[in-house]
Amino acid sequence: MDTRDIYDRTTRHFLAPVLNLLDDESVTEVLINGPQAIYFERRGKLQLAEGVSFSGESALLAAARNIAEFAGRPLASHGPTQRHSLDARLPNGSRVHVILPPCSRNGVCISIRKFSPSTLTLPHLIGLQTLNAIAAEFLSLAVAAHRNIIVAGGTGSGKTSLLNALSSEIAADERIVVIEDSSELQLQQPHTIYLEAQPAAPDGTADVSIRDLFVDSLRMRPDRILVGEVRRGEALDLIQSMISGHSGSMATVHASTPQDATTRLETLCLMSGVEIPVYVARTQVASAIHLIVQINRFPDGSRRIQSITESRGLASDGSYQLVDIFRLHAKRHSDQSLISELVWTGDTPCFADSLSVLGLADRLDHSREIFSKKICNDRVGHAN
DSSP: OOHHHHHHHHHHHHTGGGHHHHHOTTEEEEEEESTTOEEEEETTEEEEOTTOOOSOHHHHHHHHHHHHHHHTOOOOSSSTTOOSEEEEEOTTSOEEEEEOTTTOTTSSEEEEEOOOSSOOOHHHHHHTTSSOHHHHHHHHHHHHTTOOEEEEEOTTSSHHHHHHHHHTTSOTTSOEEEEESSOOOOOOOSSEEEEEOBOOOTTSOOOBOHHHHHHHHHTSOOSEEEESOOOSTHHHHHHHHHTTTOTTOEEEEEOSSHHHHHHHHHHHHHTSSSOOOHHHHHHHHHHHOOEEEEEEEOTTSOEEEEEEEEEEEEOTTSOEEEEEEEEEEEEEOTTSOEEEEEEEOSOOOTTTTHHHHTTOGGGOSTTHHHHHSOOOOOOTTOOO
């Protein structure tokens, strides 16, 4: 029995009160708000776990410390080398966040986003009504054409799942480097390198940030770079790699609209510690990003693509030129369920003329009309 198996057993022992939820395939998240308040997410909706609780704060703290020990990240609410919170993974791959009192007034809080052993694909997302066949084919062609794609959305909107599905469209012979704070992405391609940021250790070992890993990745001859989530100054590294030859990169960002996504990336670039003018940051973001796929979670618990938007550089007034290629049309059914359709707006993407050059024209089926219309003018600051 190896170390992982041992920790898998001990973790299940300490988390025994919520094992039924963790083993339930229909449950996607388990949220422990202190020993007495347990919630879970099923089909996109949060529910209180009636009758589920830990015996006390000490039992919950023991579970948190066991998780921290497995992750190699000591956890305590005081002391110069201790941490009041941690991001880690359970032995089965599920993502977990722990925060301790006094920072948490509810007591020890543990948030578990469960690991899904099945890798999502675009056809799978069609079955979940996240998008339709026309939009799926469009996105598949965009990935094959090495468009730089940002997946934007709020917390729990399905950004990582969508990025996973988009990555399934990358050719099997490409070398992919995945960079994440906490590893979640599961790619199907055999030539994939996974890099995971590391916090500073109590023994004085320095932390390894996503920015550090980005420098490493550029020396590893990647065909594609995927960033699980852009949160800080690594945005500048991502943007500059996109405009310096590493096309076809993909990442997620927290944003409510495509406009917010570009603005957030611009702001994060300015937080990199590198002194650059605002206009330079904006110009680079506008030049680097080709498509923004906005995904949202709706009140009925469903997760659907709200829009697929093309960035066409900067307008004469310095604002981002964002054009929706697809837009969601939705209405409520009598039972309050959502009826929606992701509709082509009539605009043709600027990379349409590159499909023939790249040998992708024979893949046109559902989206043939989208790519056969008169092609837009060249993007400002972009090469088709």
